Amino acid sequence: xxxxxxxYFSRAFERIKQDSVEGNCVLFVASDVxxxxxxxxxxxxxxxxxxQHKLVPVSGHQDxxxxxKDIVADDPDLRTIIxxxxxxxxxxxxxxxxxxxxxxxxxxxxxxxxxDSCLPESKNVLIFEDASEKSKLNEYMDAYEDIMVDEDxxxxxxxxxxxxxxxxxxxxxxxxxxxxxxxxxxxxxxxxRRKRQRQRRLLTEYYESGVYHANSTAGQVYALATQLAxxxxxxxxxxxxxxxxxxxxxxxxxxxxxxxxxxxNDDVARFNLIHGEGAKRTGDSSIQTEEDFRFMLFRHWSLQxxxxxxxxxxxxxxxxxxxxxxxxxxxFAKMGFSIQQCEQVYTHMDINLKExxxxxxxxxxxxxxxxxxxxxxxxxxxxxxxxxxxxxxxxSLVTLLETSPESAxxxxxxxxxxxxxxxxxxEEATDNIGEGLSxxxxxxxxxxxxxxxxxxxxxxxxxxxxxxxMKVQRxxxxxxxxxxxxxxxxxxxxxxxxxxxDGPDLPLFQHPLTLSKLALFxxxxxxxxxxxxxxxxIASYDEEHESFLVVATTGAPTFGDVRKNPFGxxxxxxxxxxxxxxxxxxxxxxxxxxxxxxxxxxIENLFVAA
Amino acid sequence: MSSMMGESxxxxxxxxxxxSDMLISTYNDDLVQNVCREIRMLHAxxxxxxxxxxxxNTAPPNVPSQLTQIMLHHxxxxxxxxxxxxxxxxxxxxxxxxxxxxxxQSQERQIKEALSKExxxxxxxxxxxxxxxxxxxxxxxxxxxxxxxxxxxxxxxIEVRVLRDAGKIITEYGELNLTKGNQEFVRRSDVETxxxxxxxxxxx
Numbered sequence: 175x176x177x178x179x180x181x182y183f184s185r186a187f188e189r190i191k192q193d194s195v196e197g198n199c200v201l202f203v204a205s206d207v208x209x210x211x212x213x214x215x216x217x218x219x220x221x222x223x224x225x226q227h228k229l230v231p232v233s234g235h236q237d238x239x240x241x242x243k244d245i246v247a248d249d250p251d252l253r254t255i256i257x258x259x260x261x262x263x264x265x266x267x268x269x270x271x272x273x274x275x276x277x278x279x280x281x282x283x284x285x286x287x288x289x290d291s292c293l294p295e296s297k298n299v300l301i302f303e304d305a306s307e308k309s310k311l312n313e314y315m316d317a318y319e320d321i322m323v324d325e326d327x328x329x330x331x332x333x334x335x336x337x338x339x340x341x342x343x344x345x346x347x348x349x350x351x352x353x354x355x356x357x358x359x360x361x362x363x364x365x366x367r368r369k370r371q372r373q374r375r376l377l378t379e380y381y382e383s384g385v386y387h388a389n390s391t392a393g394q395v396y397a398l399a400t401q402l403a404x405x406x407x408x409x410x411x412x413x414x415x416x417x418x419x420x421x422x423x424x425x426x427x428x429x430x431x432x433x434x435x436x437x438x439n440d441d442v443a444r445f446n447l448i449h450g451e452g453a454k455r456t457g458d459s460s461i462q463t464e465e466d467f468r469f470m471l472f473r474h475w476s477l478q479x480x481x482x483x484x485x486x487x488x489x490x491x492x493x494x495x496x497x498x499x500x501x502x503x504x505x506f507a508k509m510g511f512s513i514q515q516c517e518q519v520y521t522h523m524d525i526n527l528k529e530x531x532x533x534x535x536x537x538x539x540x541x542x543x544x545x546x547x548x549x550x551x552x553x554x555x556x557x558x559x560x561x562x563x564x565x566x567x568x569x570s571l572v573t574l575l576e577t578s579p580e581s582a583x584x585x586x587x588x589x590x591x592x593x594x595x596x597x598x599x600x601e602e603a604t605d606n607i608g609e610g611l612s613x614x615x616x617x618x619x620x621x622x623x624x625x626x627x628x629x630x631x632x633x634x635x636x637x638x639x640x641x642x643x644m645k646v647q648r649x650x651x652x653x654x655x656x657x658x659x660x661x662x663x664x665x666x667x668x669x670x671x672x673x674x675x676d677g678p679d680l681p682l683f684q685h686p687l688t689l690s691k692l693a694l695f696x697x698x699x700x701x702x703x704x705x706x707x708x709x710x711x712i713a714s715y716d717e718e719h720e721s722f723l724v725v726a727t728t729g730a731p732t733f734g735d736v737r738k739n740p741f742g743x744x745x746x747x748x749x750x751x752x753x754x755x756x757x758x759x760x761x762x763x764x765x766x767x768x769x770x771x772x773x774x775x776x777i778e779n780l781f782v783a784a
Numbered sequence: 785m786s787s788m789m790g791e792s793x794x795x796x797x798x799x800x801x802x803x804s805d806m807l808i809s810t811y812n813d814d815l816v817q818n819v820c821r822e823i824r825m826l827h828a829x830x831x832x833x834x835x836x837x838x839x840x841n842t843a844p845p846n847v848p849s850q851l852t853q854i855m856l857h858h859x860x861x862x863x864x865x866x867x868x869x870x871x872x873x874x875x876x877x878x879x880x881x882x883x884x885x886x887x888x889q890s891q892e893r894q895i896k897e898a899l900s901k902e903x904x905x906x907x908x909x910x911x912x913x914x915x916x917x918x919x920x921x922x923x924x925x926x927x928x929x930x931x932x933x934x935x936x937x938x939x940x941x942i943e944v945r946v947l948r949d950a951g952k953i954i955t956e957y958g959e960l961n962l963t964k965g966n967q968e969f970v971r972r973s974d975v976e977t978x979x980x981x982x983x984x985x986x987x988x
Contacts, residue, residue: 224941229967244963251958620965
């Protein structure tokens with residue numbers, strides 16, 4: 175494996191260009207907003223250089239395997255494979271058939287990496303990484319290599335003592351137990367043994383401490399574009415969306431986010447010169463910096479609605495209780511806003527109130543415990559029609575990606591879903607996924623993928639996404655209020671769990687992202703009002719396939735912080751112990767699908783180190 | 785009398801709008817004749833008024849009602865003319881598009897039934913003109929129906945989305961494996977036929 179840091183990005187791209195003269199190039203894109211933004215940026219670079227390529231959307235491991243059979247194996251001319259936001263935890267070289275002439279470029283924000291990719295035989299795997307992470311990673315890589323080398327020396331016919339029986343995942347290290355060692359590099363036997371033990375501990379810690387996210391994929395691809403001097407305002411906007419999406423879903427912490435913002439600020443200033451007052455044109459699509467509030471979509475709702483439905487405010491004020499709601503009204507009164515104004519759709523609010531809003535909130539909010547209510551962000555105007563902030567765009571796109579068309583209709587929202595293909599035929603083709611459990615979202619995820627792909631530039635589509643998002647968020651809040659009131663959350667060992675078997679909006683929660691939103695909401699609520707800051711495990715029932723979708727989030731100690739998510743390993747271990755029927759398909763290891771009868775036992779056996 | 789002014793032409797205009805998406809609708813001979821009749825009648829009335837005014841020798845400003853009446857007739861006639869033009873123009877544009885396109889043979893009989901005699905003549909002679917023109921450039925496909933058309937292509941490469949599995953396509957620069965749900969960035973010349981056949985969709 176070759177680790178490519180920012181300064182070498184352009185060289186890697188030169189290689190891709192050279193290879194494309196004779197060979198084909200395939201892009202695997204995961205199904206989330208960050209990946210789709212990265213994909214669009216990357217494609218614009220490829221198109222500028224007229225590099226022929228193929229784009230394959232993937233939603234999970236099975237899609238990758240299927241594509242590997244259909245597309246990669248059949249193609250003798252294939253020279254380049256690029257994986258966006260998927261593939262870091264996998265053994266990609268083996269996955270794609272161990273082909274010597276194919277170079278695999280992995281640009282992924284998931285960590286930890288699968289260190290098998292760093293063995294010398296996988297010299298064709300190139301991973302894009304941040305320079306600051308490189309030194310740490312080198313340490314792990316050396317440790318792994320040493321251990322591997324020793325094991326090969328010692329006993330070349332040892333069985334793969336794989337301690338997983340689950341076929342569906344490749345991301346466990348093969349940690350083999352050994353007893354004797356042969357010293358031949360100058361260290362005494364006991365010293366060597368100690369060194370090996372240290373290294374093994376290091377590796378265990380690397381893999382078991384949990385899953386976390388590093389730089390945004392879109393951010394890295396944008397850095398590549400900067401080096402090649404091919405950036406423009408549109409690509410900058412896409413990079414902003416990718417990075418904001420990571421922050422909003424609590425995948426990176428505030429410090430990292432601020433670092434990114436400062437980098438992007440320069441570019442924003444460079445591409446968007448202020449032409450003086452009142453110089454707005456119809457075709458204006460410029461980006462401006464602004465301080466955004468942590469309320470969801472507040473420009474599209476009334477102020478009260480937006481505060482009520484945003485996780486941050488709702489959890490800090492305790493808005494699911496009557497007492498909390500009164501506090502909110504108190505806060506408005508203190509700011510000098512009449513209730514009527516607060517219930518008005520934001521665009522119709524009094525202009526002078528809008529102007530003083532920022533100041534008032536910054537002075538009054540801390541009194542109610544709402545510190546950090548602003549964070550720096552960007553907004554883009556779309557001519558005279560709309561002005562979307564980065565977080566608006568993220569919410570809109572994520573909702574478009576994760577809501578099934580049936581739910582959208584049920585919520586009464588009319589979205590122009592992508593009508594290109596015969597989606598029913600696609601459904602039949604993908605229902606057969608071997609021994610894993612099928613799930614409802616197999617049917618429409620690709621349609622949503624292309625809907626999001628097409629609507630990134632269009633203000634009307636974003637607008638529809640925003641409306642849909644508001645309805646979905648209402649459902650999320652309804653559901654979480656119901657959960658909190660019914661006290662359906664149990665504390666088991668050292669995490670909290672809730673199982674949702676019925677409810678009016680249950681079909682909405684069949685996508686991991688929506689379920690994560692609910693989990694984040696509940697985690698925030700418990701953090702502020704509960705006792706301990708425990709991880710959360712949520713299960714939601716999928717009637718048609720008789721299974722539960724389970725999502726686990728870790729609670730961060732404070733808002734804007736992140737913790738590593740150790741549930742991937744924990745899920746696997748629990749599944750082995752209980753012989754549960756599970757399907758571990760998604761790229762996020764903290765998501766899994768489990769047969770309904772196995773759920774309770776599974777949860778009992780789930781153990782997470784604190 | 786007042787109920788007749790412009791009503792038929794309004795109906796004609798609504799029909800034109802309603803059928804703007806369709807291939808071609810039946811020529812509404814009755815309505816067209818009604819409108820023409822109305823024009824003639826209004827013209828006759830206006831002329832009668834003018835003659836009356838000339839004969840009566842009264843100075844024009846003293847009979848504002850007559851003047852208004854004439855003006856009204858005149859404007860209605862102009863409006864009717866305008867609607868007639870628009871209706872016929874829309875149909876002619878459609879016919880012209882048909883002549884450039886290929887693959888409409890199956891509906892030819894239907895189309896011929898829907899046209900008036902004059903339109904049929906137009907279709908034939910225009911079709912002859914187009915074929916004559918095309919015969920000079922047999923190797924370039926100037927047809928409509930998703931083909932290249934008269935606008936020269938702007939890009940060497942285009943982005944297409946695969947709507948149906950097309951398997952392996954051999955092109956002069958290599959092989960393409962087209963699986964449903966993928967998106968490809970390929971040379972325009974390789975995929976033009978597939979776009980026309982509906983296997984691929986061009987993404988702007």
